[in-house]
Amino acid sequence: ESARKSIDLINSAFSLIKEHADFFHEWLCYTLKRIMIFESTQRNSFASIFTLNSAYINIKDEIISKIFFLEEITHQCGHAIFYPISIDRQSFFNYDFNTPMSFFSGIENDDRDVLNAFYSFFPQYYGNYIFDMVLDNGELTLDEKEELIGRFAFRMLKFGNGIAQFDEYGEKIFSE
Numbered sequence: 553e554s555a556r557k558s559i560d561l562i563n564s565a566f567s568l569i570k571e572h573a574d575f576f577h578e579w580l581c582y583t584l585k586r587i588m589i590f591e592s593t594q595r596n597s598f599a600s601i602f603t604l605n606s607a608y609i610n611i612k613d614e615i616i617s618k619i620f621f622l623e624e625i626t627h628q629c630g631h632a633i634f635y636p637i638s639i640d641r642q643s644f645f646n647y648d649f650n651t652p653m654s655f656f657s658g659i660e661n662d663d664r665d666v667l668n669a670f671y672s673f674f675p676q677y678y679g680n681y682i683f684d685m686v687l688d689n690g691e692l693t694l695d696e697k698e699e700l701i702g703r704f705a706f707r708m709l710k711f712g713n714g715i716a717q718f719d720e721y722g723e724k725i726f727s728e
Contacts, residue, residue: 554589554611565621572685576678583633597624599631607632619699626682630675641667646727656721666725669714676711
């Protein structure tokens with residue numbers, strides 16, 4: 553039922569990606585085997601290296617729209633694209649990739665390890681690019697445009713925070 557009520561909006565989001573970032577659409581088609589739509593109060597949307605080629609999108613308590621799915625596809629499926637690229641993930645780092653980010657930052661409640669902090673950049677970078685292209689060139693309703701701008705602002709805030717943190721500690725963390 554969740555997938556049935558979402559399929560047209562998912563297809564619309566994929567069409568936006570194909571129209572404005574065909575290369576990313578090709579990556580999705582090459583990498584992704586399934587997107588699971590579910591409704592749960594227990595779990596956020598996610599992708600996992602343990603379930604390669606899959607993304608899981610939670611629509612519980614969401615106002616679903618093609619912009620919602622554009623966000624989820626670029627984010628969750630972006631992780632799914634990046635996982636196979638990073639098979640030799642330890643080669644990216646000077647430290648064990650399981651090292652907590654708090655080791656560098658001193659922020660005790662930052663429970664991410666360096667690998668998970670790094671994984672966020674790939675989908676955010678390409679998602680931000682796609683959002684920008686859709687805003688500049690997409691034929692959106694006023695409501696869709698406003699939703700996209702709001703989601704874009706939030707993504708850019710998170711992306712900027714991550715960039716600032718890696719700017720400060722990146723030389724210690726990353727290999728050449």
